[in-house]
Amino acid sequence: xxxxxxxxxxxxxxxxxxxxxxxxxxxxxxxxxxxxxxxxxxxxxxxxxxxxxxxxxxxxxxxxxxxxxxxxxxxxxxxxxxxxxxxxxxxxxxxxxxxxxxxxxxxxxxxxxxxxxxxxxxxxxxxxxxxxxxxxxxxxxxxxxxxxxxxxxxxxxxxxxxxxxxxxxxxxxxxxxxxxxxxxxxxxxxxxxxxxxxxxxxxxxxxxxxxxxxxxxxxxxxxxxxxxxxxxxxxxxxxxxxxxxxxx
Numbered sequence: 001x002x003x004x005x006x007x008x009x010x011x012x013x014x015x016x017x018x019x020x021x022x023x024x025x026x027x028x029x030x031x032x033x034x035x036x037x038x039x040x041x042x043x044x045x046x047x048x049x050x051x052x053x054x055x056x057x058x059x060x061x062x063x064x065x066x067x068x069x070x071x072x073x074x075x076x077x078x079x080x081x082x083x084x085x086x087x088x089x090x091x092x093x094x095x096x097x098x099x100x101x102x103x104x105x106x107x108x109x110x111x112x113x114x115x116x117x118x119x120x121x122x123x124x125x126x127x128x129x130x131x132x133x134x135x136x137x138x139x140x141x142x143x144x145x146x147x148x149x150x151x152x153x154x155x156x157x158x159x160x161x162x163x164x165x166x167x168x169x170x171x172x173x174x175x176x177x178x179x180x181x182x183x184x185x186x187x188x189x190x191x192x193x194x195x196x197x198x199x200x201x202x203x204x205x206x207x208x209x210x211x212x213x214x215x216x217x218x219x220x221x222x223x224x225x226x227x228x229x230x231x232x233x234x235x236x237x238x239x240x241x242x243x244x245x246x247x248x
Contacts, residue, residue: 005099009107
């Protein structure tokens, strides 16, 4: 089995992604939800609310980047893999090809990361235009890449275990949507009730939002970074095993 076989998988996804980029509607669909949040909360509250010694808009922007990277990295992989498995039957070609399950996993995950980073870059461009205090540190970039990686891995897992295309929406409603709203995207987690905090700190996006807002790693940031690495490794291993044991 060839470990270098990830590139054809990745290239196929990128060629399909390029087709979508040719459509103006895709650009708007990638931006519309974060922009709505940005205008509604950031501009509506940004001048009147102070968080962490700064304005709310500066606080909100990293959270929207994290949320957008999660949504796009996860959703595109989960939906595409589910459709390729159950309807188009193209995933079976990868499984039968002389490449390892890890190579298939890497190709799918890298494609998901590109899509997540593309959507995040759109939000970053808007953020730089709208806020003078918004900046991007090396830690911000590393955290963003890790966030895209782990949610693309989660997308592979969901894409492999779902039995129908509608099931992907169920997973989205139960896991992705709550993370988007309760993981520190719009307000600090420490303002939540104590009972809810224990649940929220299980979410990987919570740890992304903690680290992505820090200029440098401190004690709290190191713990959250380790949590993100743990999730990324576990999701990658589980996704690779699901592909290896695939028998449809």
